[in-house]
Amino acid sequence: IELKDLTICDATQQMLAKARRDGVETQFDRAAGMKACPIGADSACCKHCFMGPCRLNAKDPYGKVGVCGANIDAIQARNFGRMVATGTACHNDHGMAMLDIFRDVVQGKIKDYRIKDVNKLVSISKEIGIETEDRSVQDIAMDLYHELEKTYTQVEGELPFAKRVPPKTLEMWRKHGIVPRGAMREIMEMMSRTHIGMDQDHTNLIKQICRTALADGWGGSMVATEISDILFGTPSPVSVEVNMGVLKEDHVNVIVHGHEPNLFESMLASVNAPSLLESANEAGAKGINLVGMCCSGAEVMSRHGIPHAGNFSSTEPILVTGAVDAMAVDVQCIQQGLVKVAECYETELITTNPRCHLEGATHIELDEHNPQKCTDEIVIRAISRFKNRKFPVEIPKKVGIGVHGFSHEYINYMLGGSFRASYTPLNENIINGRIRGVAGVVGCTNPRVKQDYVHVELVRELIKNDVLVVQTGCSQIALAKAGLTSPEAAALAGPGLAEVCETVGMPPVLGLGSCVDNTRILIACSEMVRTGGLGDSIADLPVAGAAPEYMSEKAIAIGQYFVASGVYTVFGVTFPVTKGTNFEKLLFEGLEEMGMGKWGFNPDPHEMARMMIAHIDKKRQALGI
Numbered sequence: 001i002e003l004k005d006l007t008i009c010d011a012t013q014q015m016l017a018k019a020r021r022d023g024v025e026t027q028f029d030r031a032a033g034m035k036a037c038p039i040g041a042d043s044a045c046c047k048h049c050f051m052g053p054c055r056l057n058a059k060d061p062y063g064k065v066g067v068c069g070a071n072i073d074a075i076q077a078r079n080f081g082r083m084v085a086t087g088t089a090c091h092n093d094h095g096m097a098m099l100d101i102f103r104d105v106v107q108g109k110i111k112d113y114r115i116k117d118v119n120k121l122v123s124i125s126k127e128i129g130i131e132t133e134d135r136s137v138q139d140i141a142m143d144l145y146h147e148l149e150k151t152y153t154q155v156e157g158e159l160p161f162a163k164r165v166p167p168k169t170l171e172m173w174r175k176h177g178i179v180p181r182g183a184m185r186e187i188m189e190m191m192s193r194t195h196i197g198m199d200q201d202h203t204n205l206i207k208q209i210c211r212t213a214l215a216d217g218w219g220g221s222m223v224a225t226e227i228s229d230i231l232f233g234t235p236s237p238v239s240v241e242v243n244m245g246v247l248k249e250d251h252v253n254v255i256v257h258g259h260e261p262n263l264f265e266s267m268l269a270s271v272n273a274p275s276l277l278e279s280a281n282e283a284g285a286k287g288i289n290l291v292g293m294c295c296s297g298a299e300v301m302s303r304h305g306i307p308h309a310g311n312f313s314s315t316e317p318i319l320v321t322g323a324v325d326a327m328a329v330d331v332q333c334i335q336q337g338l339v340k341v342a343e344c345y346e347t348e349l350i351t352t353n354p355r356c357h358l359e360g361a362t363h364i365e366l367d368e369h370n371p372q373k374c375t376d377e378i379v380i381r382a383i384s385r386f387k388n389r390k391f392p393v394e395i396p397k398k399v400g401i402g403v404h405g406f407s408h409e410y411i412n413y414m415l416g417g418s419f420r421a422s423y424t425p426l427n428e429n430i431i432n433g434r435i436r437g438v439a440g441v442v443g444c445t446n447p448r449v450k451q452d453y454v455h456v457e458l459v460r461e462l463i464k465n466d467v468l469v470v471q472t473g474c475s476q477i478a479l480a481k482a483g484l485t486s487p488e489a490a491a492l493a494g495p496g497l498a499e500v501c502e503t504v505g506m507p508p509v510l511g512l513g514s515c516v517d518n519t520r521i522l523i524a525c526s527e528m529v530r531t532g533g534l535g536d537s538i539a540d541l542p543v544a545g546a547a548p549e550y551m552s553e554k555a556i557a558i559g560q561y562f563v564a565s566g567v568y569t570v571f572g573v574t575f576p577v578t579k580g581t582n583f584e585k586l587l588f589e590g591l592e593e594m595g596m597g598k599w600g601f602n603p604d605p606h607e608m609a610r611m612m613i614a615h616i617d618k619k620r621q622a623l624g625i
């Protein structure tokens with residue numbers, strides 16, 4: 001396979017070429033060497049009990065049933081439900097880890113972090129009904145902790161952020177009995193109902209699938225975003241360099257990769273510690289260069305303008321530069337393949353979280369009560385690796401400069417101005433047609449498709465057609481590398497969108513942060529409904545979503561919570577259902593008939609754009625605009 005067919009990222013291409021010369025294997029080689037299992041790809045197999053595993057025939061989906069008699073719809077719905085449960089579990093696990101830190105900060109047990117955004121603490125507390133007048137920050141914060149803890153532990157009732165859902169959307173959820181209780185309860189029920197001999201009606205299972213996914217979007221993920229903003233600061237636009245060119249040959253290079261922002265925040269303190277800087281200088285380095293990757297990187301890029309070195313498919317290739325002295329990881333999207341590549345270049349690969357070890361990597365556990373002990377140790381190891389660098393270093397000289405850090409709060413301010421912060425100007429520009437609609441383009445990269453290509457082509461097509469694009473995660477990094485997150489990219493937008501961008505001075509592609517920050521899009525949608533003129537529920541809005549190169553179960557959970565919230569959501573790569581089945585029809589049509597959004601699938605970026613724009617136009621027409 002030619003390298004240009006694997007990725008449009010020049011830096012990654014250059015490193016893949018070097019990897020081939022060096023005899024180093026990456027996910028691209030492994031994907032080429034192993035065809036995706038066609039039965040699994042269609043979700044036509046079941047391995048939930050030991051009368052099987054059973055395989056059905058996707059070409060004749062109703063010709064056969066499993067040993068227990070389960071038909072293709074029950075099997076696919078159960079598989080889909082378990083993907084949603086896993087994705088929801090990951091985001092809740094992350095959100096709750098942030099909440100635990102928040103509690104210990106409020107109680108004074110953790111001293112390394114503090115409450116940075118008191119305004120946000122107060123406004124969120126107010127939103128969910130906590131008394132804030134004449135009370136101390138600590139008292140409000142403790143009440144907020146107890147209230148948000150319900151997001152995962154609550155046995156009965158509606159989760160706290162249900163209060164932020166537009167009333168019509170909430171009413172629809174209540175009608176179907178899908179307002180989430182606590183995430184633990186929903187995930188437990190999802191797992192139980194997908195056991196052999198449990199729920200075998202896909203039209204009933206779909207309700208628990210929606211409810212579980214909503215406990216992600218309006219639950220764990222939303223808690224992760226809001227608590228991280230309160231602790232580490234709410235993002236506002238900042239200019240950032242993105243791509244492998246952010247590595248510096250004459251510096252000690254430290255990469256943080258993973259998801260939870262606290263590791264990165266402590267690492268920031270460590271790389272700025274005078275004693276460590278001195279050691280780095282003594283080792284012959286000009287300084288310590290800290291950069292991020294994947295969602296860890298997206299969090300601090302948005303909050304502090306820290307350079308970002310690349311997205312998921314570049315995490316192995318970047319080690320091939322030989323310039324990475326340490327890669328510290330915490331949780332999620334840390335592929336085991338990193339261990340071997342790191343070994344080849346003697347890069348220190350260090351796991352830091354008790355729930356994510358890698359066989360063959362060094363584990364230095366991060367204790368939130370004394371986090372710098374861990375991060376200092378990592379920096380010391382990185383300095384020592386720098387001193388003993390044995391490999392020629394080759395850093396691709398590629399960087400894209402763009403603006404990132406568009407939180408919901410900032411969008412409000414940017415469009416409305418400091419005296420009348422609101423979404424009214426956005427809604428007005430949608431109503432007058434300058435902006436045709438809004439699209440969220442998010443998610444991973446996947447070696448089964450050309451890296452970054454589908455993201456970039458799709459976004460180009462959308463903005464050309466006056467669709468404002470909001471982004472998170474690895475997709476945002478793809479567009480940043482391609483230069484579309486800068487205000488100058490307005491030149492690539494259609495005339496209406498370009499005019500708005502030029503007036504406000506914003507790019508046509510707004511980077512909102514990491515994958516848990518997809519909840520910023522939910523909040524933006526809710527604000528658009530509340531502001532008026534665009535219908536009564538999220539399902540009425542001229543908006544659409546896409547994850548063009550997704551690879552993870554977390555992406556399926558995210559897609560499902562957007563669909564259940566009312567958003568048409570199109571995925572690329574492949575879709576885990578058998579074509580022509582009732583379950584496929586339920587996801588792609590039936591949910592919309594129930595008042596939600598619906599799923600779409602197309603691996604081609606231009607087709608994908610066409611489908612999203614057609615949906616936006618359909619919604620505009622229904623609104624009479």
Ligand code: BF8
Nearest residue numbers: 295333443444473474515
């Ligand atoms: O949560 S986009 S590859 S890094 S799963 Fe992973 Fe996908 Fe990247 Fe962040 Ni999101």
